[in-house]
Amino acid sequence: MPLSEQANTSRGNAIYIIAGGRGTIFRVYVADLGLRDASVADVQPPLINLPYTFPKNVSRIADDFLTNEELKITSFDAPELVRLIREKSYTCEAVTRAFLRRAALAQKVVNCITELLPERTIARARYLDSLPEPLDHFMAFRYQSRNTRA
Known part of the structure; x- marks a missing residue:
C-alpha cells in the first residue's frame, strides 16, 4: 500500500496515512481539515505575515508573532494564572x-490541532x-502531577 492514498468514503474524500511501525492507518477527512482550518482562522486578532515555510527549529517562533503581553500570559x-485572574491582574478573556x-x-507551524472552537471559549x-465572584471549582485549582496518588 502506498504511503498515502486518496479514497472515496461515505464522508467524502479521505486521505489515508500509514503511521507507526505496525502499519496503523489513520483517516484524515478533507472536510475535517477544512473545519479545523476555519476554526484557526477565526482567532482574533489574526496571525498575519506568517511565512509559508518555517525554520527547522521553531521553539522561539512565538517571539516573532505574539505580543509581549501574550508571551507573558x-x-x-496554571496555578499562577488562576491566582492572577482571581486578583484581577488578567481577565479570563485576555488569557x-x-x-x-x-x-x-x-497549528500553522507544526500542524498539531484538531479544532480550536474560539467562539465557544471566548x-x-x-x-x-x-x-x-469567581466560581469555586474554577478558582480552587490545585496543581497535582499525574504521578500523585490520591
Whole structure:
C-alpha cells in the first residue's frame, strides 16, 4: 500500500496515512481539515505575515508573532494564572485570547490541532469575567502531577 492514498468514503474524500511501525492507518477527512482550518482562522486578532515555510527549529517562533503581553500570559503555569485572574491582574478573556493565538500559531507551524472552537471559549471566558465572584471549582485549582496518588 502506498504511503498515502486518496479514497472515496461515505464522508467524502479521505486521505489515508500509514503511521507507526505496525502499519496503523489513520483517516484524515478533507472536510475535517477544512473545519479545523476555519476554526484557526477565526482567532482574533489574526496571525498575519506568517511565512509559508518555517525554520527547522521553531521553539522561539512565538517571539516573532505574539505580543509581549501574550508571551507573558502564556508563560505562566496554571496555578499562577488562576491566582492572577482571581486578583484581577488578567481577565479570563485576555488569557483565553492569548492561548488561542498561541495555539493557532502552533497549528500553522507544526500542524498539531484538531479544532480550536474560539467562539465557544471566548463566550465562556466572558461569562466567567461577568461573575461577581469567581466560581469555586474554577478558582480552587490545585496543581497535582499525574504521578500523585490520591
